[in-house]
Amino acid sequence: MKQAIIIGASSGIGWELAVQLAAKGYQLGLMARRRHCLDDLVAQLPGEHFIQTTDLCVAEQAQEELTSLIKLMGDVELIVVNSGVGTKERLLDWQVEREMIDVNVRGFAAMSLTAMNYFIERKAGHLAGVSSCAAHFSAGITPTYNATKAFASNYLNGLRSRAAHSKLPITVTTIEPGFVETPMVEGKPMWLAPIGKSVAQMVKGLMDKKGHIFITKRWRWVALLLDIMPNWLIRKFM
Numbered sequence: 035m036k037q038a039i040i041i042g043a044s045s046g047i048g049w050e051l052a053v054q055l056a057a058k059g060y061q062l063g064l065m066a067r068r069r070h071c072l073d074d075l076v077a078q079l080p081g082e083h084f085i086q087t088t089d090l091c092v093a094e095q096a097q098e099e100l101t102s103l104i105k106l107m108g109d110v111e112l113i114v115v116n117s118g119v120g121t122k123e124r125l126l127d128w129q130v131e132r133e134m135i136d137v138n139v140r141g142f143a144a145m146s147l148t149a150m151n152y153f154i155e156r157k158a159g160h161l162a163g164v165s166s167c168a169a170h171f172s173a174g175i176t177p178t179y180n181a182t183k184a185f186a187s188n189y190l191n192g193l194r195s196r197a198a199h200s201k202l203p204i205t206v207t208t209i210e211p212g213f214v215e216t217p218m219v220e221g222k223p224m225w226l227a228p229i230g231k232s233v234a235q236m237v238k239g240l241m242d243k244k245g246h247i248f249i250t251k252r253w254r255w256v257a258l259l260l261d262i263m264p265n266w267l268i269r270k271f272m
């Protein structure tokens with residue numbers, strides 16, 4: 035039986051990913067802080083699955099928790115680092131910004147590194163990280179969130195080069211959503227995509243071992259445009 039771990043499975047994209055991977059026959063290891071949400075999720079899934087609570091703000095402890103979950107499960111071939119925090123940064127409040135940096139940067143790197151080292155030891159595997167199209171520009175309303183996602187995309191790109199140099203069959207996938215209908219999204223932004231469709235595209239890309247997945251697909255072109263647009267022009271739209 036194929037095994038996968040989802041870090042940040044208690045809601046939104048991670049929850050739906052668990053539903054769709056379990057439907058494909060995966061046995062899952064589910065991680066997040068909210069135990070009751072993970073219990074509710076497991077109760078809805080076919081098959082038997084594992085739960086490990088974790089708080090990415092405590093990075094070294096989260097690494098130990100991921101390692102012990104991997105050992106408990108036996109032979110995990112896919113690890114998705116999905117946990118993330120994002121909010122409008124109206125007040126430039128350090129406590130808010132710090133949590134984003136702790137989860138989206140320190141926690142993200144700690145989990146990705148632990149997964150990568152495990153796959154190197156296992157001599158094969160698949161690491162996927164959920165970044166954002168926000169990685170492609172800076173915005174006054176969410177300066178920290180965008181910067182944390184730029185870190186995530188850049189870091190995964192580096193790990194992908196590392197995997198290529200290792201000559202081992204290790205895939206590193208960067209997932210960059212646009213707007214997906216989850217509790218994180220406030221209001222109804224442009225092109226807000228339904229969660230089922232978005233995650234189905236994500237699962238297809240993961241099964242095809244893609245290096246880069248945009249959800250939904252049209253955001254590839256937005257990202258490309260943002261990469262070549264000057265900042266003064268981006269500021270006119272944001």
Ligand SMILES: NC(=O)c1ccc[n+]([C@@H]2O[C@H](COP(=O)([O-])OP(=O)(O)OC[C@H]3O[C@@H](n4cnc5c(N)ncnc54)[C@H](OP(=O)(O)O)[C@@H]3O)[C@@H](O)[C@H]2O)c1
Nearest residue numbers: 042044046047066067068089090117118166213214216218
């Ligand atoms: N929805 C979008 O439009 C969109 C767009 C671009 C990128 N993304 C990215 O997609 C990912 C999933 O977001 P979502 O939209 O599905 O939001 P969500 O429903 O709020 O889910 C966020 C997940 O992250 C986990 N998490 C938050 N803080 C954590 C912590 N300290 N330790 C461990 N886990 C933590 C949450 O679990 P607990 O609270 O139970 O810990 C939850 O499972 C994030 O990385 C987000 O940045 C989303």
